[in-house]
Amino acid sequence: MADLNAVEIRNVSKIFGFGEFAFAAVNDTSVAIRQNEFFTLLGPSGCGKTTLLRLIAGFEFPTSGEILLNGENIAAMPPFKRPVNTVFQSYALFPHMTVAENIGFGLQMLGRPKAEIQARVAEMLKLVRMEELRGRRTSQISGGQQQRVALARALAPQPKVLLLDEPLSALDYKLRKDMQIELKRLQAETGITFIFVTHDQEEALTMSDRVAVMSAGRILQVGSPREIYDAPTDRFVADFIGETNFLKGRVVSTENGIAEVDTGVAGHIAAALPTGFSPDGEVTVVLRPEHAMLCPPDAMGECQMTGTLENVVYFGTDTHYHVVLSDGVTPFTLREQNKPMQAARFAQGDRVGISVEANAARVLRN
Amino acid sequence: MSEAAEVIEAEARRDVRNRWLLSMPALLIILLAAAGPLLIVVVYSFLTPGPYGDVQWQPTLSGWVNVFLERDIFDETLSLADAHVSIFMRSVWLSLVTTVLTLLVGFPTAYFIATRPDNSRELWLFLITIPFWTNLLIRTFAILQIIRNEGLINTIMIKLGLFASPVQMLFTDGAILTGMVYVYLPLMVLPLYASMEKLDFRLLEAGYDLYATPFQVLRRIIVPLVKPGIIAGSILVFIPALGAYVTPSILGGGKNLMLGNLIELQFGQGRNWPLGAALSITLMLIVMVALLFYVRNAKGAGGRHG
Numbered sequence: 195m196a197d198l199n200a201v202e203i204r205n206v207s208k209i210f211g212f213g214e215f216a217f218a219a220v221n222d223t224s225v226a227i228r229q230n231e232f233f234t235l236l237g238p239s240g241c242g243k244t245t246l247l248r249l250i251a252g253f254e255f256p257t258s259g260e261i262l263l264n265g266e267n268i269a270a271m272p273p274f275k276r277p278v279n280t281v282f283q284s285y286a287l288f289p290h291m292t293v294a295e296n297i298g299f300g301l302q303m304l305g306r307p308k309a310e311i312q313a314r315v316a317e318m319l320k321l322v323r324m325e326e327l328r329g330r331r332t333s334q335i336s337g338g339q340q341q342r343v344a345l346a347r348a349l350a351p352q353p354k355v356l357l358l359d360e361p362l363s364a365l366d367y368k369l370r371k372d373m374q375i376e377l378k379r380l381q382a383e384t385g386i387t388f389i390f391v392t393h394d395q396e397e398a399l400t401m402s403d404r405v406a407v408m409s410a411g412r413i414l415q416v417g418s419p420r421e422i423y424d425a426p427t428d429r430f431v432a433d434f435i436g437e438t439n440f441l442k443g444r445v446v447s448t449e450n451g452i453a454e455v456d457t458g459v460a461g462h463i464a465a466a467l468p469t470g471f472s473p474d475g476e477v478t479v480v481l482r483p484e485h486a487m488l489c490p491p492d493a494m495g496e497c498q499m500t501g502t503l504e505n506v507v508y509f510g511t512d513t514h515y516h517v518v519l520s521d522g523v524t525p526f527t528l529r530e531q532n533k534p535m536q537a538a539r540f541a542q543g544d545r546v547g548i549s550v551e552a553n554a555a556r557v558l559r560n
Numbered sequence: 561m562s563e564a565a566e567v568i569e570a571e572a573r574r575d576v577r578n579r580w581l582l583s584m585p586a587l588l589i590i591l592l593a594a595a596g597p598l599l600i601v602v603v604y605s606f607l608t609p610g611p612y613g614d615v616q617w618q619p620t621l622s623g624w625v626n627v628f629l630e631r632d633i634f635d636e637t638l639s640l641a642d643a644h645v646s647i648f649m650r651s652v653w654l655s656l657v658t659t660v661l662t663l664l665v666g667f668p669t670a671y672f673i674a675t676r677p678d679n680s681r682e683l684w685l686f687l688i689t690i691p692f693w694t695n696l697l698i699r700t701f702a703i704l705q706i707i708r709n710e711g712l713i714n715t716i717m718i719k720l721g722l723f724a725s726p727v728q729m730l731f732t733d734g735a736i737l738t739g740m741v742y743v744y745l746p747l748m749v750l751p752l753y754a755s756m757e758k759l760d761f762r763l764l765e766a767g768y769d770l771y772a773t774p775f776q777v778l779r780r781i782i783v784p785l786v787k788p789g790i791i792a793g794s795i796l797v798f799i800p801a802l803g804a805y806v807t808p809s810i811l812g813g814g815k816n817l818m819l820g821n822l823i824e825l826q827f828g829q830g831r832n833w834p835l836g837a838a839l840s841i842t843l844m845l846i847v848m849v850a851l852l853f854y855v856r857n858a859k860g861a862g863g864r865h866g
Contacts, residue, residue, distance in 0.1 A: 253765055273768040286766035290784045300770035
């Protein structure tokens with residue numbers, strides 16, 4: 195079974211409404227999620243990530259396409275027959291049951307013997323560190339505790355895949371950080387495939403083995419957090435994750451996957467090409483703000499580009515410089531880490547030079 | 561005691577007195593309109609019946625004795641009044657069946673309304689309450705027109721050749737039940753809807769997700785969470801059904817009596833007001849026992865759902 199994908203989405207579309215009101219929440223999407231993977235669907239609200247999750251859970255049925263679970267097509271199977279459990283955004287804990295009854299519900303519905311249910315519930319309570327609260331009603335525990343119960347309830351029946359629908363969005367910052375670590379631990383301990391939906395790029399980058407970035411019902415790029423951040427192939431991905439500078443230019447020459455791009459105002463930049471992509475003519479080059487730096491004032495002549503400092507924003511750990519390049523229109527942002535007791539080096543209106551780190555620039559597919 | 565404390569206490573005393581004064585009109589109306597007549601009924605139940613109705617001011621227990629017992633006209637021995645007992649049993653039985661039937665019909669109805677989009681729910685609720693606009697008597701006669709031997713159903717069925725001759729539907733327990741279910745259905749639907757409207761439908765998805773079949777979701781999640789509505793609706797249907805008068809007298813046709821008809825009989829043709837009064841109080845006691853039973857149940861289950 196190890197060679198089978200945990201979940202495979204094949205050309206799945208989900209269209210809501212009819213006629214002129216028809217709206218494709220998921221649009222001809224295919225993706226394969228591996229066994230024991232922490233897989234994240236990342237995208238802005240309304241991009242179709244939750245619909246895709248609901249299609250896997252069985253709360254919605256695809257308009258077309260196949261959903262395979264360990265190789266078996268489950269697209270038409272009702273949710274109560276799918277060996278998949280969900281942690282809901284609102285937790286959806288049963289208010290008329292205790293913590294322990296909530297956790298045992300799935301096993302009870304599966305008709306497992308009482309002794310097994312009790313043992314499993316105890317094990318789950320221990321796993322999420324909630325042993326003392328087993329007899330409480332779900333209305334008598336805090337949001338973070340409800341979150342743990344929802345997790346334990348979904349994990350108790352030992353699903354093949356655990357689906358998590360923005361489970362951390364209702365928690366405050368500190369609790370969210372704790373739960374991120376907790377979720378990683380649970381995934382490692384249980385060895386269950388997690389499919390995690392979030393609009394929070396930081397959450398996606400810190401927790402996932404792989405991330406799929408979605409927009410308008412389509413998956414734009416799938417890769418490890420590092421690939422997604424360092425090597426975005428798509429304009430939307432580059433823009434959605436982190437801050438990015440976009441520079442338009444013409445390809446002058448291509449060699450070993452590196453293109454020399456003439457960007458005009460920013461000069462010639464060597465930019466890496468996405469694999470299997472060899473463009474000529476107009477391209478867009480992306481450059482992360484932390485991969486550029488301000489030149490010392492006495493070395494302006496050797497800089498990659500020059501511009502006027504529009505704005506300086508102090509962030510504590512670093513300072514953001516918003517520059518308009520020398521053509522007077524192209525914006526460029528760069529970020530420098532602050533040193534201890536450093537005085538502000540530049541002020542608004544200063545002419546500045548910008549240099550760029552080697553291997554930092556990339557060409558986008560579109 | 562300090563001066564300030566005295567002032568505060570005087571203020572508090574005046575406040576209490578003002579509250580009593582302000583609630584006086586309401587208290588008076590309750591006393592005159594509710595407690596007063598009830599007291600008259602209680603007093604009458606202990607008096608002797610007059611020859612042409614009314615009562616004679618001679619205290620006796622015979623009214624109460626006659627509720628469940630009857631004196632043999634020849635040897636004056638007491639025996640169980642089978643007629644009364646059976647009418648009591650019938651009334652309780654028919655009311656219970658009415659309650660169950662309205663629940664069976666009203667539950668899906670309320671669920672249907674609660675799952676409509678927000679803007680169309682008002683319309684459905686409005687449709688449910690339309691029968692209330694028409695007089696009960698007229699609605700009951702309308703049912704009579706439908707189910708009588710020459711009525712709508714029999715005429716259509718005979719025209720279609722499904723019935724050879726008219727089927728007797730009027731003046732049966734079935735007719736009474738039909739009428740009562742129709743009349744009391746809104747009283748079941750409205751409290752059920754009020755409960756279901758508060759139901760978090762995401763909980764149903766959570767149930768399906770955790771391997772509960774649709775029936776298990778109904779039994780384990782929906783029913784426990786809307787239990788307050790079920791209890792309220794059952795009380796609202798059972799109590800008036802127990803004292804129903806118009807429906808059984810028109811659709812039951814005199815021979816299928818219910819408690820309401822029996823009481824009416826004592827004040828009318830029976831000319832036995834003390835017995836009528838005693839029967840009324842007995843009915844009230846049954847209702848109170850039923851209520852107590854429900855309240856106890858409701859305490860166990862209703863309080864949880866926030």
